[in-house]
Amino acid sequence: MDFTVHYLLSTSLILTSTIIEAAIIFNNGVTTTTSLNRASFPDGFVFGTSSSAYQYEGAADIGGRTPSIWDTFTHNYPEKIADRSNGDIAIDEYHRYKEDVEIMKDLNMDAYRFSISWSRILPKGKLSGGVNKEGIKYYNNLINELLAKDIQPSVTILHWDVPQVLEDEYGGLLSPKIVDDFRDYAEVCFKEFGDRVKHWITLNEPWSIGKFAYANGAYAPGRCSPWQNLNCTGGDSATEPYIVSHYQLLVHAAAVNIYKTKYQETQKGKIGIAINSHWIMPLYDTKLDHLAAQRALDFMLGWYVDML
Numbered sequence: 001m002d003f004t005v006h007y008l009l010s011t012s013l014i015l016t017s018t019i020i021e022a023a024i025i026f027n028n029g030v031t032t033t034t035s036l037n038r039a040s041f042p043d044g045f046v047f048g049t050s051s052s053a054y055q056y057e058g059a060a061d062i063g064g065r066t067p068s069i070w071d072t073f074t075h076n077y078p079e080k081i082a083d084r085s086n087g088d089i090a091i092d093e094y095h096r097y098k099e100d101v102e103i104m105k106d107l108n109m110d111a112y113r114f115s116i117s118w119s120r121i122l123p124k125g126k127l128s129g130g131v132n133k134e135g136i137k138y139y140n141n142l143i144n145e146l147l148a149k150d151i152q153p154s155v156t157i158l159h160w161d162v163p164q165v166l167e168d169e170y171g172g173l174l175s176p177k178i179v180d181d182f183r184d185y186a187e188v189c190f191k192e193f194g195d196r197v198k199h200w201i202t203l204n205e206p207w208s209i210g211k212f213a214y215a216n217g218a219y220a221p222g223r224c225s226p227w228q229n230l231n232c233t234g235g236d237s238a239t240e241p242y243i244v245s246h247y248q249l250l251v252h253a254a255a256v257n258i259y260k261t262k263y264q265e266t267q268k269g270k271i272g273i274a275i276n277s278h279w280i281m282p283l284y285d286t287k288l289d290h291l292a293a294q295r296a297l298d299f300m301l302g303w304y305v306d307m308l
Helices: 016-026 069-076 093-106 133-148 164-170 177-193 206-214 240-262 287-305
Strands: 048-050 111-115 152-158 199-204 270-275
Touching: 048 152, 069 164, 093 133, 111 199, 133 152, 133 177, 152 177, 164 177, 177 199, 177 240, 199 206, 199 240, 206 240, 206 270, 206 287, 240 270, 240 287, 270 287
Parallel strands: 048 111, 111 152, 152 199, 199 270
Antiparallel strands: none
16 A cells, blocks of 8 residues: 655754754844844744653553553663653643643743653553543643643654553564554544644654664663663664664554545644654765765664655
C-alpha cells in the first residue's frame, strides 16, 4: 500500500538567543531590544509551549491509566534519571490543567502542544481491551479548556511512552505488531478529539528513541548491547535502533493514512511528525568535507525525512 505522508520539522529546543536573532533579522536588522515583540515576527507566527504526558500529567495510577515503559524504567532504574525523579506526580497537570491553561493565557500563548498517554486511553494497549472513558474525559476537558481560552491544541499521539503491556507482550517498537495497535489507538484519538484538534503529530523525535532508548539505554525501555556496561535491560545497539526506526516510520504512515482517508476531509486538520536533528556544516569548503557533512545529516535527518 502506498502512503502519502506530510511531515513537520521541529527541534528539541528553541533557544531564546535563536528566537531573538531570528526576530532581529526579520526586523531589518534593528537590534534594540525595545523593538522585540510580536510585531518582530512574521504574520501567522505561532507562540506556544509544549509538554509530554509522562513528564507533566502525573496521576500515574489514577483514572484507569496503566503503566507505560517510562513508569517501569524510572522505578526500576532510578539512577538513569539525574535527580532520581519519576512521573508519578510530575506537575500534576491531570488535576491542575485549568491552572496551567490559565498561565498560558496570561502569557498570551496561541497554542499548546501536549501528548496523549496511550495507556490512559487504552489501558490494555489494544483496542480489543477497551477504551478508558475516564481518559477520554480528561483529554476532552483539557482540549475544551484550551479552546475556551483561545489556545489551539496541538496533539502528539505518542511521545515515547509505549504501554508496558505491549512491551511485555511483543517488545513494543521492536515488533511489527506495534503498527496495527498504534493505528487503532490513533484512530480512537481522531474519533474522540478530531472535531476540535486540527494539528496532529504522530510521533515525537523518532531519532531520539533509536539513539537513546535502543543504542545507549538512557531512555525507556533502556536497551543497549552488554559491552557498553550501562546496566541495560538487554538489547543490541548495532541492530535495534534500525529496527525501531523502521517500525516508527511504519506506524507514522499507518496513522497518517487512516487520518487522510477517513477523517481529514470532515475534520479539516493537518497531521505530521516531529523530527529532530543536529545541523552539520562542512569544516572546509572541499568536496570531501561536503560529502562528510551530507552523510552525517543523512544518518540523523535524512534517515527519516527521505522516507516521508
